[in-house]
Amino acid sequence: MKNIILKNGIIAGIIVSIFMGLSVFYHSKNLENPTTSYILGFTGMFLAFAFTFVGMNQYKKANNGVISFGKAFIIGFLIAFIISTIYVGVWLIEYYNFYPDFYEKFVASEIKNLQSSGLNQTELQEKIKELNNLKESCKSPLYLIMITFSEILPFGIIFSLIGAIIFGFILKKKKN
Secondary structure (H helix, E strand, C coil), rough: HHHHHHHHHHHHHHHHHHHHHHHHHHHCCCCCCHHHHHHHHHHHHHHHHHHHHHHHHHHHHCCCCCCHHHHHHHHHHHHHHHCCCCCCCCCCHHHHHHHHHHHHHHHHHHHHHHHHCCCCCCHHHHHHHHHHHHHHHHHCHHHHHHHHHHHHHHHHHHHHHHHHHHHHHHHHCCCC
């Protein structure tokens, strides 16, 4: 089981990291229109978390076609955790070495968009304050780690839950 989890987690972690690298690069070059970078990022996450299903299926095959909901969820969650950890690690390397001004540029771009959005002055000032707080908070490595995990790990948990339902209940091998 450990080999299945590690292999799928590492392969998928590399995949999501490549997509994230492309996404951040594209976003840094096109701050006014981040849609394509978001599509790249979410596509990478979707492809990577598909490996939670692959791992569950590999375990099921290795276990004579049997996997429980709990075992499937644990396998999926551990794969998702490895994927997320690699994603966070790569983002930290990328951020500190290639894009140390990412949040300054991001916040400046968001403020520019907000100013042309038609918000009243009170709402606008509140949103600007929130964005500036985010920029300041991201100077802390611990906060940056937590916020980056919060971007990706919930998707992994959802994929793990869906996979556990599929493999643990829907595709459950009937005992003779």
